Amino acid sequence: MQPKVDDSRKAKRALTLAQDIVRDIEAGAHVAGDRLAREDEMLARYDVARATLREALRFLELQGVIHLQLGRGGGPVVARPQTGDFANSLSLILHFMEADLRGLLELREAIAADVAAYAAQRATTGDLSALADCLKELERNEASSQFEELNRRFHDMLGWASGNPLFGLLTSALHMLTREFSLSLGYSAQERAVQLRFLRRVLEAVRKGDAEGARQAMARLVAGSASYLAQRSPELVSQKVRWGQT
Template structure:
C-alpha cells in the first residue's frame, strides 16, 4: 500500500507524481494477483481505500495505464478498468514521441534496421518453432508472387516482422515492428524498383533456406547483405528523403 494521504487541493505536478506511484502499484498488484487479459480491477471505492489517494489521482493513474495499453477503461454502469494486452502501436507511439524530440531521421532508423535484422535472422535460425517456419514459408511464397504488385511492400514488411518475432526475443520483434510502422509512409514514397524487389526476394530465399536448416551463420550473412544493399539503394534513390525527421504523428498515421 502506498504511504500517501491527500487532504485538500494539491498542485497538479504533485498529484502527477502520486498518480505515477499509484500506476506502478496497480501494475504490481495486477502481477501479484495473477490477473489475466480481460479481468476487471476492483471497484473504484476499493482502489481508493487500498491506495489511499483522492479520486482525481486514481483516475489519472488509470488513464496513464490506459494510454500505455495496459488497461482498457470500459464506460457506463458495470464498466471500469479491465486488464489489456499492450499492442505494437502503443510501443510505437511512445518510441516515436521520444524520437521526435531527439531529432531522429529516416537514415537513423535504417541504420538501426541494419543492426537488428541480421542478428534477428541468426536467432531465428536457432529458435524458430515449426509454426514460425510455416508462417515464414507461407509469407515468402506470397512475396514471390507480388514482385510486380502494389502489395509487395506490405508483404515484405510482414515477412521481416515474422522473422524478427521468430527470433524468440520479443525486443527484436517489438523494435522491428515499430520501425516498420514508423517508416511505412516514408517507404511508400521511397519504394523499390522491380529489379530491386527481385534482388531482395533472391536474398530472402537464402535467408529462409538458412533458417530452415538452422544455419545461423548463413542466415545472418545473407540478411546483412540484404539490408546493407537496401540501405545503399534507398540512399542513392532519394538522399533528401533520408534526412526527413521522425514525427510523433507518424505512429498514429501508421
C-alpha cells in the same frame, strides 16, 4: 509557485499509483479482459484522491495496460500492451530527438543480421511454416502494391522467430515507424527481385539452422536496401520522425 510544486507531487503520486496497480495486476494473475475493482473500491484500497486515481488510470490506458469502459458496469479492464503502443511512445521520444529515417535504417541494419542468425538457431516448426507461407505470398505479389507490406511482415515474423521477444518488438516497431516513409517511395521492379532473392537465401539458411549463412544473407539484404533508398531519394532518408506517423 506553490501550485507548481503541488502539481509535481500529484503527478508523481499518480505515477507511483499506476506502478502499484500494475504490480497488483501481476500479483492477481489478471489477464486481458479481466475487470479491475470499481472506482470506490480502488479509492479505499490505495487511499488516494479521486483525481489521482483517474490520472493513474488514464496513464495506464495510454500505455495500453488497461482500457476504460464507459457506462454502467464500466471501469478499468486489463488489456495487453501491443507493439503499436511501444512504437507510439518511441516515436514521441524520437520526435524531440530530431531522429530521421537514416537513423532508423542504421539501427535496423545493426540488428537485422543478428536477428536472422538467432532465428536460424531458435525458429520453431510453426515459425518456419509461417515464414514460408509469407515468402510465397510475397512472390505472388512481386508486382503488386502489397509487396512492401508483405516484405515488412516477413521481417516481423523473423524477428519473433528469433526466440527473443525484444527483437520481435523492436523489429516490428521500427517497421511501424518507417512505414509511411517507405510507402511514399516503394521499390522498383529490379529492387523487388533483389529483395526476394536474398529473402529466399535467408529462409533457406534459417531452415538449415545455418546461423552464419542467415546472418550474411540478411546483412547484404539490409545494406543493399538502405543504399537503394539513400541513392534513390536522399531527401527522404533525411526526413525527421514525427509523432503520429505510426
